[in-house]
Amino acid sequence: MMRKSVWTAALVLIVGLASIGMSQEDVLGRVKAASAGLEAFRATIYMVNYGSRKAEIEFAFAFVPPSKMRIEYLAPKNLEGQLVILNGDQLYIYLPALHRAVRKTVSEGSEHPGTEMGFLYYFVEKDLAAFLEGLPLTRVAGLKGFVWRHGEEVVTCRAYELTFTGEKEKQIVWCDAETFVPVAVDIYQGGKLAIQVRVVEYEYNGVIPPEEFAIPG
Amino acid sequence: MWDKTAFVLVVTNFLSAMGITVVVPFIGNTQAIFGVDPAYGIWIVTAFMLSYCVGMGFVGRLSDAVGRRPVYAGAMGAFALGLFLSALAPNFETVLAGRLLQGLGASGTLPLAQAIAYERFGRRRGKVMGLIGAAFGIGVVAAINLGGGVYSALGWRAVFAITGGLASLGFATSLLLPDASRTARRTTLDIPGIVSLAAAIVAFMLLFRGLAESPLLSGKVLPYLALLLVSGAAFVAAERRARAPAIDPALFRNRAFSLAIAASFLGGIGMFIFQTFLPSYAQVLLGYTVAGASYSIDVMAAFMILFSGLTGAACDRLGPERVLIFSLGATAAAFGLITSIPAPVLSYYLGSAVAGMGLGSLIPATGMIAIREGGSGREGVSSGVVSLARTAGGIVGPTVAGLILARTDFTSLFALANLLDAYRRIYRFGLWAVVAGLGTAVALLVYTRKGADAG
Numbered sequence: 001m002m003r004k005s006v007w008t009a010a011l012v013l014i015v016g017l018a019s020i021g022m023s024q025e026d027v028l029g030r031v032k033a034a035s036a037g038l039e040a041f042r043a044t045i046y047m048v049n050y051g052s053r054k055a056e057i058e059f060a061f062a063f064v065p066p067s068k069m070r071i072e073y074l075a076p077k078n079l080e081g082q083l084v085i086l087n088g089d090q091l092y093i094y095l096p097a098l099h100r101a102v103r104k105t106v107s108e109g110s111e112h113p114g115t116e117m118g119f120l121y122y123f124v125e126k127d128l129a130a131f132l133e134g135l136p137l138t139r140v141a142g143l144k145g146f147v148w149r150h151g152e153e154v155v156t157c158r159a160y161e162l163t164f165t166g167e168k169e170k171q172i173v174w175c176d177a178e179t180f181v182p183v184a185v186d187i188y189q190g191g192k193l194a195i196q197v198r199v200v201e202y203e204y205n206g207v208i209p210p211e212e213f214a215i216p217g
Numbered sequence: 218m219w220d221k222t223a224f225v226l227v228v229t230n231f232l233s234a235m236g237i238t239v240v241v242p243f244i245g246n247t248q249a250i251f252g253v254d255p256a257y258g259i260w261i262v263t264a265f266m267l268s269y270c271v272g273m274g275f276v277g278r279l280s281d282a283v284g285r286r287p288v289y290a291g292a293m294g295a296f297a298l299g300l301f302l303s304a305l306a307p308n309f310e311t312v313l314a315g316r317l318l319q320g321l322g323a324s325g326t327l328p329l330a331q332a333i334a335y336e337r338f339g340r341r342r343g344k345v346m347g348l349i350g351a352a353f354g355i356g357v358v359a360a361i362n363l364g365g366g367v368y369s370a371l372g373w374r375a376v377f378a379i380t381g382g383l384a385s386l387g388f389a390t391s392l393l394l395p396d397a398s399r400t401a402r403r404t405t406l407d408i409p410g411i412v413s414l415a416a417a418i419v420a421f422m423l424l425f426r427g428l429a430e431s432p433l434l435s436g437k438v439l440p441y442l443a444l445l446l447v448s449g450a451a452f453v454a455a456e457r458r459a460r461a462p463a464i465d466p467a468l469f470r471n472r473a474f475s476l477a478i479a480a481s482f483l484g485g486i487g488m489f490i491f492q493t494f495l496p497s498y499a500q501v502l503l504g505y506t507v508a509g510a511s512y513s514i515d516v517m518a519a520f521m522i523l524f525s526g527l528t529g530a531a532c533d534r535l536g537p538e539r540v541l542i543f544s545l546g547a548t549a550a551a552f553g554l555i556t557s558i559p560a561p562v563l564s565y566y567l568g569s570a571v572a573g574m575g576l577g578s579l580i581p582a583t584g585m586i587a588i589r590e591g592g593s594g595r596e597g598v599s600s601g602v603v604s605l606a607r608t609a610g611g612i613v614g615p616t617v618a619g620l621i622l623a624r625t626d627f628t629s630l631f632a633l634a635n636l637l638d639a640y641r642r643i644y645r646f647g648l649w650a651v652v653a654g655l656g657t658a659v660a661l662l663v664y665t666r667k668g669a670d671a672g
Contacts, residue, residue, distance in 0.1 A: 047630065055634035071630070078504030079633055093627055095636075102627050116630045 024140040027160050027175070032128055034180040034204075040064050041124045041181075043202035044074070045117070046150060049195050058200070063124045068213040069114055084113050085215055092215045101216075117197050118185045119164065119173045135164035135171055146174045146184060150200055157183055179204055222337055223345050225393050226330040227352040229289075232380075232387035233296055233326040234356025235363070236319045237265065239380050241496075242365040242511070243373050250373055251309040263422055264313045265320040270608050271415045272324025274463035275406055277332065277601025280325075281594065282461075285333050286394045292325025293388040300381030304374050315377070322384075327353055328600040331584040333394070335596055340533055343581060347529015350580035351522045357492060358518035365511045409455040410463040416448035418612065425616045430623070464602055465595070473668070474590035474599070476661040478606045480541060481583040483654030485610020487548045488579060490647040491517075491572050493615050498640050501633060502561050516566055520573025528578035532585050538662040541582040545655040547575030552648035556641050583607065586661070614650065618643040 022030075041063045049055045058075040067089070073082035083094040086106065093102040093113070106112060114121040122131035141161035148155050159174040174184040181204055185197040240261050243250060247258025272292075280288040299318030306312040327349070334345040360380070367376045424441035431437040456462040469475045495517065499510040528540045548571075555568030583603050591599025625639045626632065 049631045049634060051631070051634065052638055053634070055631050057630065057634075059630075078501075082633070084630070091628065093632065095627070095632060104628065113628050113630050 024137065027140045027162065027180075028137055030180040031123070031162070031175050031182070034175075035123045035126050035128050037205075038065060038124060038126060039205050040208045041202065041204060042206055042208060044200040045120075046198045046200055047117070047195065049116075050193055062208050062212055063114075064208055064213070065124065065126045067112075067125075068210075069112070070212050071113065085213060086112060086114075087213045087215055090215050094216075103215075116195060118171050118187045118195065120182045120185050120197055120199070123182050132164070135166040135169060137162060138165040139163040143177055148184065148198055150198065155198070155200060159183060221393055222333065222395060223348065225390050226334060226345070226349050229293055229387045229391050230326050230330050230349050231352040231356040231359070232384050233293070233323040234353040235360035235380055235383070236296060236300070236323045237269075237360070238357050238492075239360040239364045239376055240265075240316075241361050242368045242507070243376070247309075251312065253309050257309075260313055261316055263419075264316040265323075266608070266612055267415060267418055268317040268320030269324045270320075270418055270605060270612070271411055272321045273328055273601045273605035273608060274411055274414055275601075276325040277328050277597035277599070278461055278463065279406075279597075280329050280332070281597040284396070285329055285597070286391075286396050288325055289329045289333075289394060290388065290391040292322045292329070293384065293391045294322070295319075296322025296326075297381055297384035297388050298322075300377050300384050304377035304381055324604075327580075328604040329597060331580075331604070332588060332596040332600040335585065335588045335600070343529045343532030343534075343537070343585060344526070345529070346581035346584055347525045347527070347532065350529065350584075351525030351577060353580060354521040354525060354577055355518060358514055358521075361496065361511050361514065365508055369508070405459075405461050407455065407459045407461055407463040410452060410459055413448045413452035413455055414463065417445055417452055420445035420448055421612065422616060425620050428620055464605070465598060468591055468595070468599065468602060471590050473661060473665055474587060476657050476664065477541075477583055477586040477590060478603060480545065480654045480657040480661065481579075481587070481603050481606040482610045482613075483650050483657060484541075484545055484548065484579045484583065485607035486614035487545075487552065487610075487647045487651035487654065488576050488607070488614075489611035490614040490618055490643060490650075491548070491551065491576065494618060494640060494643060495569065498555075499565060501636050501640065502565060513565070514569065517569040517573040517576070520570045521577035522573075524574045524577035525581065529581045532581055536665075537582040537585040537589075538658065538665055540578050541586065541658045542655065542662060544575045544578035544582055545651050545658050547571055547578070549575075549648055549651045549655055551575055552644050552651060556644045556648070580607070610650075614647065617646060621646070 041061075043061045044058065045061050046058045047056070056076065057073060057079060060070075060072045060074060062070040067086060069084070069086040071084040073079040081094075081096040083092070085092045089106050091104045091106045091113070094100075095102070112121070114125075119131060122128050139162070141163075143158055143160060146157055146159040146161075158177040160177060160180075162173045162175060164171045164173065168190060170188040172186045172188075173182050175181065176183050181199075181202060183199040183202070185195075186193060187195040187197075244259070244262065247253055247261060251258065276288055276292060295318050299315045299320075299322055301315075302318060303312045303315030306315060330349045331346055334349060335342050338345045363379075364376050367379055420441045424438060424445055427435070427438040427441055433439075433442075456464055456466050469478070492514075495514050496507075496510040499505045499513045500507070503513070505513060528543065532540050551568045551572035554571055555564050558564035558567065584600060587603035588596050588599045591602075621639050621642050625635050627635075629635050
């Protein structure tokens with residue numbers, strides 16, 4: 001136990017030392033590398049939409065590039081069981097509140113439900129080049145602690161803060177200093193905070209059984 | 218007051234109102250039940266509304282000419298036959314044929330019942346008209362409750378068969394109406410007017426369905442816009458030329474009559490938007506099941522019943538214009554409450570209760586004003602026109618609401634929040650329609666008071 005702690009402390013120290021003096025391009029390069037090496041991603045995600053009325057959702061997210069995605073809503077209560085499955089070009093949405101299932105064929109280039117997660121979605125989709133085309137990187141703040149409250153729980157991690165600025169939109173992204181996986185995204189539209197994305201927990205390159213992406217008959 | 222006639226009018230209106238909403242529990246399942254595309258499946262409602270409107274265009278005049286009882290009993294008979302036809306239908310087209318017959322039959326009951334009550338009950342006419350309105354409101358809600366239960370337990374054929382059985386009782390009951398018909402006189406049916414009205418209604422519905430998927434300047438929209446304009450113009454021309462027009466243009470020379478019709482139309486938009494979307498709003502806002510949502514609208518129904526009776530009597534004492542102002546004011550307040558109170562349960566039930574107060578008062582007040590202003594000998598046609606105006610509002614309101622819903626982005630991660638926003642936009646549209654109706658009602662009160670002072 002003691003030995004494990006020592007190794008962990010050493011690893012954090014090494015990462016920390018390696019991070020000191022990393023240039024903007026170095027950080028983005030590491031994020032791109034993490035995206036390129038992604039084979040499967042599973043996370044619990046909390047999102048807030050500050051539209052005409054504030055709406056909060058939490059869902060279990062699973063993604064296998066290039067286009068297998070499953071979103072199962074966990075909160076709020078009236079959304080429990082709501083399901084979004086993307087498998088290739090087939091999109092299935094089930095809204096239990098209305099007992100309504102929507103089936104669509106998604107054409108190439110059209111927006112997927114996940115794109116509302118901003119940078120995080122392009123990261124898991126391994127398409128950061130498309131993201132950067134519209135929102136180039138304008139700033140990287142140094143390594144610091146990123147803290148946010150998730151109900152009673154306080155979620156912390158050390159993260160790099162990257163700012164991407166376009167004509168009408170700005171996204172501030174916090175990437176885990178160890179894995180360079182995005183753990184938080186703030187999306188600003190017209191100068192106002194529009195959407196917040198927070199990763200409660202995640203598993204990078206774990207095993208996700210293919211049947212999770214099967215579209216119900 | 219509880220004589221045989223009032224009893225018959227109340228019972229038959231309860232039963233015919235059931236025809237409007239009895240299909241609500243399985244509207245969303247037409248694809249699974251009948252194997253038809255959902256866009257075609259919605260014709261199960263459209264077919265009914267179409268013949269319901271068209272029927273209102275001529276049953277009043279027909280009954281003015283040949284007497285109320287034969288037309289009333291015939292309407293109930295057609296309604297029952299239509300239900301049995303749908304129950305036994307081998308395919309969806311036959312179900313639609315049954316729905317057309319049901320709409321035609323149901324179109325005869327409310328306007329004629331209002332006319333009979335107005336003619337027969339003297340100073341108590343408001344009370345009886347209020348009770349008829351209450352029975353109509355209960356029927357609309359009871360059918361959703363009954364339809365949901367029967368459909369879940371026995372399937373869609375049973376829904377039509379059981380309602381058909383009840384309608385047969387209604388037909389038998391309608392034969393008990395006293396035969397106080399006037400001497401039969403020759404009348405002609407305004408076929409060009411009826412056909413052009415039907416074409417305009419269909420064009421309007423298809424126009425908005427097209428707008429849900431395509432822009433205005435597209436092949437899916439423009440032909441229906443053209444058909445709407447042509448059929449609308451043809452209808453106006455036909456009514457000017459006809460010897461016995463379905464909607465007599467001469468009635469609109471009376472400003473009070475025109476204002477009552479405008480208020481009825483605008484109130485109809487509010488009435489049908491509130492009633493139609495309340496159950497699904499409960500599902501989205503409060504997370505209720507289909508059955509739970511069906512029962513949640515009983516709060517509105519209870520207040521509708523209570524206030525139909527109370528305001529019917531108030532029409533006799535205070536005058537229908539004041540009751541109309543109360544009705545539209547309460548309905549506007551209900552729309553405001555349901556969209557502005559942040560606590561969902563409170564906003565839903567408080568809004569429903571206040572809506573029940575307002576909507577329960579609309580039918581007797583508008584009916585009484587229109588029949589009074591239409592003048593003696595034209596009670597049937599005046600009652601038909603005011604009912605048609607309310608039903609036209611019932612087509613316009615939900616059609617516009619359908620367009621708003623169709624533009625909801627269901628592929629968003631916040632699909633349900635978007636849907637709630639869409640419902641709030643729908644209710645705000647209802648609010649503005651009812652506020653416009655309230656303004657019309659105030660103008661009507663001012664106008665009739667000026668007339669009374671001058672007289």
